[in-house]
Amino acid sequence: MASPLYRIESDHSRFREIVRGRIRQDLRKYLSSGELLGRVGDGVVSIPLPQIELPQFRFGENDGDGEGGEGQEGESGGDAKEAQGQGAGQAGDGEGNHVLEVEVDLDDLADMLGSELELPNIEPRGARQMESEAGRYNGVRRAGPNSLRHFRRSYKNALKRTIAAGLWDPENPMIVPEHDDFRYRARRVSIQPDSSAVVFHMMDVSGSMGAEQKQVVRMQAFWIDTWLRRQYKNLEVVYIVHDAAARVVDSHTFFHLRESGGTKISSAYELCLRQIHERFAPEDYNIYPFHYSDGDNWSARDTELCVNLLRDELLPRANQFCYAQVKSAHGSGQFKKDLDLAFMDQGHVVTAGLDSREDVPESIRLFLGSGR
């Protein structure tokens, strides 16, 4: 018998093809809805595809709603709820009501994004060899957390010791393990080289940036990270927020913080530069500063300072600088004009206007379309 695998592999690739087709169909929708942002796990994003599983009569809850109104399949309210249940428990499959969630590698998603927006691959600039760890739990050691305890080995050690000590009683075969008997599973690590990059997401959080503006930024940042992560094995992301002063924050703060007050953009650029000096040497990292703002700056003088910082300090170290201007009720949008004017013939500065969510794909294309 030939390998039994070639048939299942052809069925499997057909399944992946169907999944990919569905996702690609919906990619534009995902690009401007932010739906996938909450679904990212370790290297994968799980996408609910309720329409792919074959429907069968089965038992289940109906949210107390027996009336009509949920005629269309894939009604959003019910789906979201079921999807959550699935994510939390992953309980015994086949039973109960669950929407099929297909896990897609972020790499695959990036590839779909790439082909949808016709993005070129990036030529890495510096190629420092980062070392990353890859490993499997295939070793045993004498210390470790209880969750990794190797019951069988521990028991056998205890059994051997008990018998050797003459304490074994076949009538009452009780084994009491001691500290030295315990064994734990251990991870064996192998080192692999990596090329690396760092992304700076700098966001204006002054009073004029509202929730919708931040959501647009968030979506944009997600897709940019997804794409760059596909291009570089090791991607670090630094979040910087600024109003009149700048600071480094974690991603949660980045996306939820709401400040008020003035805007001094140069503070963010200075902080970014300091980070590059301290942590991300340009020889070792490909550097991508992104800045999001509604375009109001404190003063023309600060804008001038920004331009100088960019020209003299940031650009020589970065692969490309990107500025996305979100439209807000109060913003003048002056900063983009200033940047455009100052760097008219500079391909390494890319600016884009983000009037609404629908502009996200286009601005991603602008930012990443150069292949730098």
Add this chain to the structure above:
Amino acid sequence: MRIKTDLPSVLKYHALVIESAARDAGLDFFDVVFELLDAREVNGIAAYGGFPLRYPSWRFGMDYERLQKGYDWGLSKIYELVINNDPTYAYLVRSNSLLEQKLVMAHVYGHADFFKNNVWFKGTDRRMLETMGRHAARVRKLVDEQGQDRVDCFMDLALSLEGLIDPYPPSREAGSRSESGAVLSERRLHALLSFGNEEEPKPAAARFAADFPVADVLGFLMEHAPLERWERELLSIVREEAYYFAPQRITKVANEGWACFWHSKLLTGGLLDSSEIVDFADTHAGATAAAPGQFNPYKLGLALWRHAERAGQDLFVMRRVHNDVSLINAVCDEEFVMRYHGVRPSDERRAREAGLNWTEWRDGLLAQLTNGGQPRIRARSCDTKSEGELVLEHLHDGRDLQLVTAKATLDNVAKIWGRRVELHSQVAAKPVALAAENGKVEQVELSA
């Protein structure tokens, strides 16, 4: 099609030793053929329901992905895979230790005995390996003729309805099905194939001369729905395979329990080296353990058989006649439920006071396992006068249907039936009817 088997001699030796121990213990089975495969190959075969050769469908690819992911992440691993066939085929995973292989082999002889002797398997096709191969060839041929997309599309409809069969056919029917249903005779196949080619449909009254209610809804559709010949053939393939697998669904607990009972008895009855005892205990405990709130048919089944053994019942007769529901009904008593929950005799009163009611627990279990855990749905009537509207009814047992999927499924029934289809059920203790027609499904008022 035959699987060539060449086990390493060590495994062959143990297979022989275990086989003779099993026969000595009174087990009775067809020849068992073991095949050694690596984990990925076993996952591939498991995705096909245990058969190396099945018709192509993306759905198997989906199952394969799930199995393979579980394996890659170390969450789940298939130890054993055995198919009901004569000879009985079983797969051993190459990466298993020798002890694990011995355990699996003993386990497999338990299954093989159950397959051969349990009455619910009586009508199953014992040449299913060949039958599956034949189905695969037919479907591939139809793909060539009709195109992949059309076949896929119809196959998705048919597979969506594969649960609409009667897993408890009266045994006389089960016997005759092996001739008329499970293995299509030439004459019957011919009759089926020519059915769709008749130019004028017969008058409605004559067409639906079925004895309602019909539990075998899929069979009813196959005979009476206005299908093209190739569609009818696909439907009959899906139905035949569904009937082949149905007994495994309704005897899961009994069958797994029986296999665990015997692997434990045989191995600890002298087939294990003393150095293997601890490993055996660990592996066995791993297979028959359940986290709180989790349902493990291995654990329940093993406990049932052991309880029956303690009660001095004739186990071999029981394994001949019982499915899950009847076995639980026959074996389960208060003592069993207390033991199963780890309650010591001295604590029983306290457990009762804390709300452990053994009849309630048993009844819940029975409801959960009835009809293989799926809602019971049958065809109630078919309007012979007008357009031929088909009415299905859900035999409500206290659990509601999930309406969103029920609507989607009913829509598929209507697509095959080609006319209006209704489903009568209950939701939140109120009668509810769904109607599907022309791709639209709506909830309708029940005319009293």
